[in-house]
Amino acid sequence: MSDIIKLLPDSVANQIAAGEVIQRPASAVKELIENAVDANSTRIQLAVKDxxxxxxxxxxxxxxxSETDARMSFERHATSKINDAQQLFSITTKGFRGEALASIxxxxxxxxxxxxxxxxxGTRILIEGSRVKSQNPEACPxxxxIAVRNLFFNVPARRNFLKSDPVELRHIIEEFHRVALAHPDIAFSLTHNDNALFDLPAGKxxxxxxxxxxxxxxxxIVPVEEETPVLKIEGFVGKPEFSRKTRGEQYFFVNNRFIKxxxxxHAVNIAYQELLQSSDYPxxxxxLQIDPAEIDINIHPTKTEIKFKDEKLVYAMLNSAVKRALGRFNLTPTLDFERETSFDFPEQPNSREVRPPTIDINPDYNPFRQPGGNQGVKSGHSEAFRKLRDMYEGVQNDVQTIQQDSTVPGTAALFNSDEEKNEYPCFQMHQKYIVTSIRSGILWIHQQRAHERVLYEQLVANMAHNKQATQQALFxxxxxxxAAESELLRSMLPEVRQLGFDLEEMGNQGFVVNGLPVDAAHRDPRSLIEELLEQYQLHGAKETLRTSDRLARSLAAxxxxxxxxRLQQExxxxxxxxxxxxxxxxxSPSGKPTIVSFTLDEIDAKFD
Incomplete structure (x- = not known):
């Protein structure tokens, strides 16, 4: 039997390695600007097309x-950052694996x-698919x-799996944010298709x-500061009232390296535990500044994962620092649960006479007597008791359940007639649910989800027939x-206009709002559009949805x-x-139940 195991050529090995390091254009952007940071640059310019x-x-x-270093930099595992394995435990640079340029x-x-x-x-080198095409002296500053053209030109399968330009650009902007935030002392700029998105001077x-x-x-945001001999924590945390429904601006940096x-x-979320709902994100x-010997960053080629020698200590210090920052700026409520409140009586003046409470009783009062039948009965009380009586007397004994995994039957299945439907009262519970009685029992309706369903179907129908009305603004x-918000808004501007927004792009990440949908005419344009974009990103996990459908769901929410x-009866x-x-x-449009029913049998069983 002949030998079948062979050593792969360097070009093939580099393509395999590129699959881990360079997954999309944003991966190449990350590696290149991190190399620029390691070169002690004071200004870094990033330009991308398409x-x-x-x-x-x-x-x-x-x-x-130098000329030699320029050529050597494209070899696998060639780096200027470390010389031996021991230096892996004292890394202060962004890169150290020597794989990025070879993979690109x-x-x-x-x-x-x-x-x-x-x-x-200087030196100019042209490389295509790991093959050096030329290397010549060049006059340059x-x-x-470094210019990377036609990424994945020789790997069509990988190129075909790239997302749309707006999606890929958002990933590039996110990588740009991570490096720019880690190094405020370096000036950064970003242009896309010759349009300036960022021009950030060096600063704090x-x-x-x-x-x-x-x-x-x-x-x-409010500042966070904590320093011990082991760990130094600095930065900012957001005020609770400005939390979002999506994980937006959340960044950890360890020794100026972005990590996940x-x-x-979890340590940060626990610090906000009594200030935010579970669905909100600060x-x-x-x-974090820590001795490089206390961490291990050689976990993954992307270098965004990290291991601490003492994770529990870092967790406790981070949680304490965030809590202290929130408390320092009076953002955390101070509650004394051990204080006895039974003796908290209001102070009375000494001159006031203390009298025992008395109760006035009307022996002729009858809550079910018709108005006018007894002069002692007030009309307001009579009306309240009449509604209470009707609610309990109107429930019949035939049982019909509503399956939560199917659509709710029409009103004909719930009420015998329109008159009967109007006869049943409804009331609001905890300003969250609407409760009403039907012939089979009681319905609990989630008011927010119910309204989302109504608005969603209305928006979809209007978009299908191009009937969405716009309320034009006086000014x-x-x-x-x-940049991320403007690129997202620009990418779906036609669909946004179909919803009734009258928007015009004016450049430099600006938009002119000439009108809003009629249902949203009372809203502030900025907060409305920002919330719309946030909801759109929240629904972004469902990639199968069309842009118009995601927008309809987002605007409905x-x-x-x-x-x-609080809602009125009408x-x-x-x-x-x-x-x-x-x-x-x-x-609801997201698939959650809007209606829950309780039959009379289920209610009776609770009293058995």
């Missing part, structure tokens, strides 16, 4: 490379120009300029946060958003009646009438 498919260019003014060159066409400070002439951490996420963050850690995230930008509003909102009846007129009244 969301990185056509071009990714990174220009820095760092130390540059294996799946793209790379053009690199570089010159070090002590050289008069100090630093390095808060200036960098505000420069990326907008002026609104000036008032939304569910364990540390913003935080936390920077147009000019709004500016973050944005405009729906919220828990805690509003509750109108909501129920519209809900039972929907095609799928029993489920």
């Amino acid at each position: 969301a990185g498919r056509t071009l990714i260019r990174v220009i820095d003014n760092g130390s540059g490379m 060159a294996a799946v793209a066409q790379v053009d690199m120009q570089t010159r070090s400070h002590h050289q008069d002439v 100090v630093g390095t300029s 951490r808060k200036q960098r946060i505000v420069g990326i996420f907008g002026e609104k963050f000036n008032e939304r 850690s569910g364990y540390l995230n 913003a935080y930008f936390l920077y 147009p509003d000019t709004l500016r958003f973050t 944005t405009l729906a009646i919220k828990t805690g909102q 509003e509750m009846r109108d909501l129920l009438d519209r809900l039972f007129g929907c095609e799928v009244p029993g489920r």
